[in-house]
Amino acid sequence: MFFSGAMTALVTPFRNNAIDEEGYRAFIENQIAEGIHGLVPCGTTGESATLTHEEHERVIEICIEQAAGRVPVLAGAGSNNTQEAIRLARFAQKAGADGALLITPYYNKPTQEGLYLHYKAIAEAVDIPLVPYNVPGRTGCNMLPPVLARLAAEFPHIVGVKEATGDMAQASEVLESCPARFSVMSGDDLTALALLALGGQGVISVTSNLVPGRVAAMCNAFARGDLAGARAIHHELFPLHRAMFMVSNPIPVKTALALMGRMSAEMRLPLCPMSPEDTERLKQVLVAQGLIEAD
Numbered sequence: 001m002f003f004s005g006a007m008t009a010l011v012t013p014f015r016n017n018a019i020d021e022e023g024y025r026a027f028i029e030n031q032i033a034e035g036i037h038g039l040v041p042c043g044t045t046g047e048s049a050t051l052t053h054e055e056h057e058r059v060i061e062i063c064i065e066q067a068a069g070r071v072p073v074l075a076g077a078g079s080n081n082t083q084e085a086i087r088l089a090r091f092a093q094k095a096g097a098d099g100a101l102l103i104t105p106y107y108n109k110p111t112q113e114g115l116y117l118h119y120k121a122i123a124e125a126v127d128i129p130l131v132p133y134n135v136p137g138r139t140g141c142n143m144l145p146p147v148l149a150r151l152a153a154e155f156p157h158i159v160g161v162k163e164a165t166g167d168m169a170q171a172s173e174v175l176e177s178c179p180a181r182f183s184v185m186s187g188d189d190l191t192a193l194a195l196l197a198l199g200g201q202g203v204i205s206v207t208s209n210l211v212p213g214r215v216a217a218m219c220n221a222f223a224r225g226d227l228a229g230a231r232a233i234h235h236e237l238f239p240l241h242r243a244m245f246m247v248s249n250p251i252p253v254k255t256a257l258a259l260m261g262r263m264s265a266e267m268r269l270p271l272c273p274m275s276p277e278d279t280e281r282l283k284q285v286l287v288a289q290g291l292i293e294a295d
Helices: 021-033 053-067 082-095 112-125 145-154 168-177 189-198 212-223 227-243 251-259 276-288
Strands: 005-009 038-040 074-076 099-103 130-134 160-163 183-186 202-205
Touching: 005 212, 021 053, 038 074, 053 074, 053 082, 074 082, 082 099, 082 112, 112 130, 112 145, 130 145, 145 168, 160 168, 168 183, 168 189, 183 189, 189 202, 189 212, 189 227, 202 212, 212 227, 227 276, 251 276
Parallel strands: 005 038, 005 202, 074 099, 099 130, 130 160, 160 183, 183 202
Antiparallel strands: none
């Protein structure tokens, strides 16, 4: 499996503190209809940190069932507990996911050797395609290019990385040191085009929850060599990308989807609703993007 293009880091809709299965299926169907290239359930944007194990598994099952092989599903399976990450990766494989996304262990701040041993243990336990997720701003640790290169060389089913450092020099080192078959995906809408220009393969996007067709169109334009077209879409969407991170993700994207009438804004503590002032700022961006009407 070679992951590429625009893949949506899916939100998880709730209703009355339970997964809104009907709403989730409809949301996935819209994503596919709009031309998204892949789906990523149970990541940060999907509030995986507040899902029970049973809910986590059900969200992945629903996504795989609804996608029905039309687009790849890269299932969130990471943990700061290596044994738990192995269990989640095994579940993703059994459920029929096309790959497992594995965040670097958070809070316990492993060394680079500890990161290597963590992913080595997972890779030895499953043969599903694996994609580490490097996001130091959330985890407190940064997996450096030599570790990724070592893992990619030793385990062919470690097939890529979700690169969310925002550091284009580090991304260049990853691209330089890893095999050509290794898929470097941006984990940050703001820098997706820049990473594509360096040789990256796509983006695992928050913004595409709102506008999957536009984010896919940017990747499609770049893939066919239309840099001017890709750049135009990037600049058009940039205010929306920025708005998605005005407070902690996924608060803005879930609030935006509610304002668009797509799902409930319900989220789980410790996430909480946006302030009235921030909500008004978000509304202004959505109006400017033509996603809602002005009050």
